[in-house]
Structure formats: structure tokens, C-alpha cells
Amino acid sequence: MRPIDKAACIGGGVIGAGWVARLAFNGIDVAIYDPAPDAEEKVAAVLANARRAYDRLTSAPLPPAGTITHAKSIAEAVADAGWIVEAVPERVDIKHAVYAEIEAAASGETIIASSTSGIMPSDLQEAMATPGRLLVAHPFNPVYLLPLVEVVAGERTAPEAVEEAMAFIASLGMKPLRIRKEIEAFVADRMLEAVWREALWLVKDGVATTEEVDDAIRYGFGLRWAQMGLFETYRVAGGEAGMRHFLAQFGPCLKWPWTRLTDVPDFDDELVELIAGQSDDQSGHLSIRELEQARDDNLVAIMKALKGNDWGAGRTLAAYETALADAAAKREAE
Structure with missing residues (x-):
């Protein structure tokens, strides 16, 4: 697995902010893009809850927390990111538009992990120039505590992308569950x-x-x-x-x-x-x-x-x- 020390999260709602906490408290710098005017306030509230929970969860020392920045654009957020979380609303057209901006600015090797709760990754890949790097990594709320992540590959997802995703998710203290067949809403x-x-x-x-x-x-x-x-x-x-x-x-x-x-x-x-x-x-x-x-x-x-x-x-x-x-x-x- 390639070392990942910087990640991007597109979408700072409950799931996106939970991913930010999980990543940052594992020592990974995270850049967030969310155009909502209250995004920083909402992310801060989730981070406060996450810190409170982690203080009770483990006696092992956490690494120094990664830095968290709020980017002004998707392009700024994904620049140099080694892992990209997509956590925008559950509309295929919105996700397609987001992927287009990501592909225009991010490294072609960086995995794009959708947090969708039920859209099949093959449908998400339809308009992509580099569909092999997209997969679903569906977590559960609160992302910073619950370990399960359903990993779902689309028809054009590269096998090595799945392997890298499984290893990276496990390194965050989570339980990646590979879904054997692509199906709406997964398991x-x-x-x-x-x-x-x-x-x-x-x-x-x-x-x-x-x-x-x-x-x-x-x-x-x-x-x-x-x-x-x-x-x-x-x-x-x-x-x-x-x-x-x-x-x-x-x-x-x-x-x-x-x-x-x-x-x-x-x-x-x-x-x-x-x-x-x-x-x-x-x-x-x-x-x-x-x-x-x-x-x-x-x-x-x-x-x-x-x-x-x-x-x-x-x-x-x-x-x-x-x-x-x-x-x-x-x-x-x-």
C-alpha cells in the first residue's frame, strides 16, 4: 500500500465530517470542500465529539493529529491527496459533476471512495475518464467510531484499487467488508x-x-x-x-x-x-x-x-x- 499522509473530503456533512475525524486522528492531513456556509461549524462539532470519544476508546497513544483545512474549491482540496472521499448528496448527477472536477485536478492514481449508501459504483463510473480508481467505501455513522466499511467495486474498478482500499481502511482501525456482488444498498x-x-x-x-x-x-x-x-x-x-x-x-x-x-x-x-x-x-x-x-x-x-x-x-x-x-x-x- 502506498503511504497516504494527505486526504481530501468532498462534502462536510455527518458522514463527511466523520471521515475527516477518522482520518485526522490517524495522523492524516485532510482538506475539506463543502460550499455550505455553516460547514466549518458542523465539522467542528463532529470533531469535538470524536475527540471526546477517542479519549475514552483507546489507551494506546494516537499519532499527532493531522491538520484540517477548509479548501475554497474541489481542485484545491484534492491537490496532492492520496485518498479522496466523496460524501455529497445521493444524486448521481451531483456525484458525476464532482468526479469531473476531481479528475481534472487530482493525481490519476488516487482512489476516489464514494460514501454512497446505496448507489451502485458502476452507475457512478459512467461518465468518468478514469473509472478504474472509483469504488464505494460505505461507512456507518459515527464514522469515527463504528469500524464497518462496505467496499464495493464497480464493473470497471481496478482490482489493485480494491486491494489498496481494503488495506488503507484497515490501517484506520476499521473493518473493511468486501461486498461480493454489486447490488443497490449493498448488505x-x-x-x-x-x-x-x-x-x-x-x-x-x-x-x-x-x-x-x-x-x-x-x-x-x-x-x-x-x-x-x-x-x-x-x-x-x-x-x-x-x-x-x-x-x-x-x-x-x-x-x-x-x-x-x-x-x-x-x-x-x-x-x-x-x-x-x-x-x-x-x-x-x-x-x-x-x-x-x-x-x-x-x-x-x-x-x-x-x-x-x-x-x-x-x-x-x-x-x-x-x-x-x-x-x-x-x-x-x-
């Missing part, structure tokens, strides 16, 4: 969409409130999913006979009308007001910053607990701490 968001759709029906039909749906997740299967995922959880549920017994026992349920996943509720003003009103009742007494900090504290605690058990995301954190400690020892010896 994780397709799972989330299924849960979200069923949750909307449960609220619309008066079966549960937004808080009760959240409680069903965070006090129940969400705790299992956080450390075992779906299939391993069900393997354990099958007892000594394992997954085959579980499938034999619960497989017939798939034919029962337990879910409404093939149907979509009318997403009208009435449903929006119902969901938004219940959400206000549930969490309106807390600011977004307070909710973000509670989320981060809980994620740090879960990941540190998993690290102590050498399991799941905790294993990724342990490997990251080891790498940080090794790098710090090397800096002291120089």
Missing part, C-alpha cells in the same frame, strides 16, 4: 431497510410507539446482534444441533404472515407527523449533541467490553490499539 442497508419498513408498519398500525420499537431492539435482540450478528445468534438458538435444528424449527414461520415486508405503508403527512411526534415525545428533551454523546459513550463501552472478550468489533479495536502502540514506540525511537 447492511438492505438489512436496515427491512427492519425500518416493518417498524413503520408497527407504529402506523398502533401496535407500538417509536420508543417501544426502540426498546424491543435495544433491550433484546440488538444486544445479541452487537456481538454475534444474525446467523451466529440463530446458530446458538438452535442448541447443540446448531443451525440445521434452528432452520427446521423456525423455517416454517417464513410462510406465516408475521411481517409486512412486501408491502409499504403510504409515506404521507399523517405518517410523518405520527412518527415525528412520537419521536419528539421520546427524545425531544435531549439535544442532538447530547444524544450523539450518549450514543458514543455507549458504543465505546460496548466495544471496550468486546475487546476484553476478544470478540467482534472488540477484536478490531484491539488490533488498532496494537498498531497505535507500535507506531508510537517507533516515533519515540526516531
